[in-house]
Amino acid sequence: MARPLSAPAGTLRREVSDALVFALIATALALPFIGIYTVPATAGLRLATRLPDLVAIAGLAFVGRLGLGLARGPWAAGAAVLGLAVAAIGWVGLLPSREVAVFAIAAGLVVLIRGAMRAARGSAEPGAGRRTGADALADGAARLLPYLGPVLFVVALVLPFLPFVDRRLLDLAILVLTYVMLGWGLNIVVGLAGLLDLGYVAFYAVGAYSFALLALHFDWGFWACLPLAGLFAALFGILLGFPVLRLRGDYLAIVTLGFGEMIRIVLVNWTSLTNGPNGISGIPRPSFFGLEFTREPQPGTQSFHQFFGLEFSTLHRVIFLYYLILVLALVTNFFTLRIRRLPLGRAWEALREDEIACRAIGINPTNTKLAAFAIGAMFGGFAGTFFAARQTFVSPESFTFIESAIILAIVVLGGMGSQLGVVLAALLLIGIPEWFRELQDYRMIAFGAAMVAVMIWRPRGLLAVREPTIRLGRRRRGAPS
């Protein structure tokens, strides 16, 4: 039967028979899924066959398995050529359908990469060097890691003024930063305190609607509403916290998921307050210390471009929004970095590690958990306020479960509790799918492939190294990570 791919390569004969068995299983599975389909006929449905596709899939399974098998042994270079050939066949369109061609290209590239990596290491005898290419890559990355944060920070600071940056990239950067901020906020709850929260978007919604409603009914500006929205979100955090104090793990996840949905459904149905599914529009934009970003300011006031003597440009507002979310996100980051070194932050991490031990040394788990929920929610509320101000429109549609899932994915993918990991994961999860929007649905395949790759090579997240909050000795350089 099929052996795990980690096993050493067998003889050529064994690899071929192994691939044959594999192809047979694949054909059996593909027969109902790919081989047969239904077409509308005069009376109901008629079965039709897709024989060429089936044959192509079976062939792909055989070649792919054979390639992966050979890539482990002395025929690695051959496997790479085989992979290249398969990808080329897919590329020039010799295969029966576009879908099969896409799979052929992807499979061919995987075999090519594995074969080439093995061949590049030369005819290294099996078992001699247990270090793989991925290890070397990780080591190199670990050496560069201390510089990554500052470099990203500087790039983020000067980004709007880089020559190649246009409106589209700036909008994308704002979106990514919003998710970075949300990720950092959720990191307090999930990464530090270990409370699995699947309804974080609720606090984002509370922040956004707080600002929208205060602006609509009381005509308050962004800066007055920002702290209030954070406060409201924190109150909702405590509201959620109380009933779930005794829950952990899966149970906590289910209840928080329900809480997120409740908030959204209330927003949809409480039409008299929230205007239901139609949402609230005409939310005021934030001003720059009282200076509006308009071409024609209201009489008696100045606008941004007049005050600074600049030519009017809509880009000013976008750049301002960019720096606004950058500052908000950095405040979240510095807050987290600071509180980790304070007793409350340490208690959060201890709670994540062992709640019973926490009780035994006199840490009050109730207060500690509520503080985590409230503070995490507060930053979600800030981000929500920014979201409302940027869109000038909020509706319940923006606060669906998928948002919570994405924010959680950012935290988990980044490495629970890692601040820099959140940034990288947000770039990967938000930046890349948006950037490759022209690829349409294929970008989701790339997205899925990236997720699977991270799970295989970095199962604990991109950056899973925990930095101690306090040290007795001096920091040892080159300590094993």
Add this chain to the structure above:
Amino acid sequence: MNASPPLLDVSNLTIRFGGLLAVDAVSFRADDRAITAIIGPNGAGKTTVFNCLTGFYRPSSGALALRHGGQSFALEAMPDHRIAAEARLARTFQNIRLFPQMTVLENLILAQHRTLMRASGYTILALVGLGGYARAERAAVERARFWLDRVGLLAHADDEAASLAYGDQRRLEIARAMCTDPVLLCLDEPAAGLNARETGALSALLGEIRDDHGVAILLIEHDMALVMAISDRIVVLEYGRKIADGPPSAVRADPAVIAAYLGTGDSDGMAAV
């Protein structure tokens, strides 16, 4: 000696789990600056008594009074974290419970949470750099350093707790309990899994905690040589009942204890004594 009230006074402690009577009207006392051992065969209810003392279980009936500094704490009515923080009763666990991903030093700093939390102005002051938090943290580190030195883990201060050897983890848990500044230290099988040399060191450590730091110890242990050597008083439980209570020499000779450990008549014996 009996004139002053005991540090810990357990009277008629009863714990029922549904129909199961786990602990049946057990009364005993633990004196200040003394090591009191609770022994008994497996399932006798020793750990259940511990869990009641530390607030993890609520007793079905009975009273648990801890007296020190002119105050008396009714442990049966206090939540667990307040027993640790206010009544100053610290414990370790039979299956070690450290904060595994955190460093050894962090484990000991966390044990001083209550003091540090107050010093940080409940986070708010320290967040903006006000108050004397830095000084309080330095004091906490000094205290941690003292206990790390005592249990021989100073060199491992910045290592992950999970990376320590088993015996080191046991000693770290005792150090963590001592960092909470307790008046009564409850140890649940501290010698389990230790080799002879480590058990010897543990015995010396417990003696030091009692004599130099004036902390009373309540000890659950199966290592009879250790128990007989260091205990000032031994309480023997069997099937949830107390069957003997007294100094080691008296307990060792007690026929009920011998029967509990070796069995009566021709039944299979437990070669534990």
